[in-house]
Amino acid sequence: MPYYRCVVPKDSVPYEQRAAVAKAFTDIHCGNTGAPRSFVHVVFDEADDRWDTPYFLDGGNRAGRSEEVKAELLSDLMSAFREITGVASDDFSGRITEGPAKWTMEGGMVLPEPGEETEEWYSHGQAAAGG
Amino acid sequence: MSRVSFNCTMQEGQIGEELRAKLAVALQQITEDVLGESPDDVPVTFSNIPSGFGFRGGEPSTTSLVRGSIVGGVTQEVREDLMRRICDRWMEISGCTVDELVVSARDV
Numbered sequence: 001m002p003y004y005r006c007v008v009p010k011d012s013v014p015y016e017q018r019a020a021v022a023k024a025f026t027d028i029h030c031g032n033t034g035a036p037r038s039f040v041h042v043v044f045d046e047a048d049d050r051w052d053t054p055y056f057l058d059g060g061n062r063a064g065r066s067e068e069v070k071a072e073l074l075s076d077l078m079s080a081f082r083e084i085t086g087v088a089s090d091d092f093s094g095r096i097t098e099g100p101a102k103w104t105m106e107g108g109m110v111l112p113e114p115g116e117e118t119e120e121w122y123s124h125g126q127a128a129a130g131g
Numbered sequence: 132m133s134r135v136s137f138n139c140t141m142q143e144g145q146i147g148e149e150l151r152a153k154l155a156v157a158l159q160q161i162t163e164d165v166l167g168e169s170p171d172d173v174p175v176t177f178s179n180i181p182s183g184f185g186f187r188g189g190e191p192s193t194t195s196l197v198r199g200s201i202v203g204g205v206t207q208e209v210r211e212d213l214m215r216r217i218c219d220r221w222m223e224i225s226g227c228t229v230d231e232l233v234v235s236a237r238d239v
């Protein structure tokens with residue numbers, strides 16, 4: 001379950017932009033990894049977290065992808081966020097941490113490792129998305 | 132420090148306050164059954180994602196997340212047993228579908 005938590009200052013990102021970022025993140029994640037859309041979670045958190053920048057992307061993904069894929073994914077996500085919200089580069093930073101897929105159950109199924117996805121898993125993900 | 136703890140994140144308006152106590156008791160009971168932990172030693176916290184702040188698949192989300200942490204870790208067989216029981220019981224109590232729940236049990 002990719003989980004992208006966008007830490008933002010209070011009242012700084014209106015709903016229309018949040019929805020646009022969520023859609024863009026879903027497009028980017030699925031385009032980079034091939035994961036079903038229904039597995040991509042995006043949350044906006046107006047928390048008082050103390051990061052180095054006022055805006056922060058705290059992502060969590062399944063472990064096992066190449067460094068190249070991970071770097072491209074983070075770069076694409078951050079670019080999309082900046083383009084949609086207009087936040088300056090100096091005000092935005094991010095990271096993606098990883099954990100074993102087998103630690104998570106989603107849709108009643110233990111997540112497969114990247115590259116070990118089955119047709120059943122893809123089918124379930126598409127059904128969950130309603131398409 | 133408790134060996135096992137849970138943090139539950141829910142979309143605002145999806146699961147009523149009155150069900151949270153039942154869900155917490157269920158998580159504690161399952162943890163006792165599977166891992167032998169005393170229910171009193173299993174803290175359960177809840178937090179809400181405000182409406183319009185949570186998305187899944189690019190659309191507004193109705194999904195709840197139950198995140199368990201297990202100090203010292205467990206075997207994968209035990210982990211899957213724990214997660215499946217949580218999944219089944221959570222759906223039973225909350226009325227959500229299997230696609231509206233993510234359960235994790237991570238070793239720490």
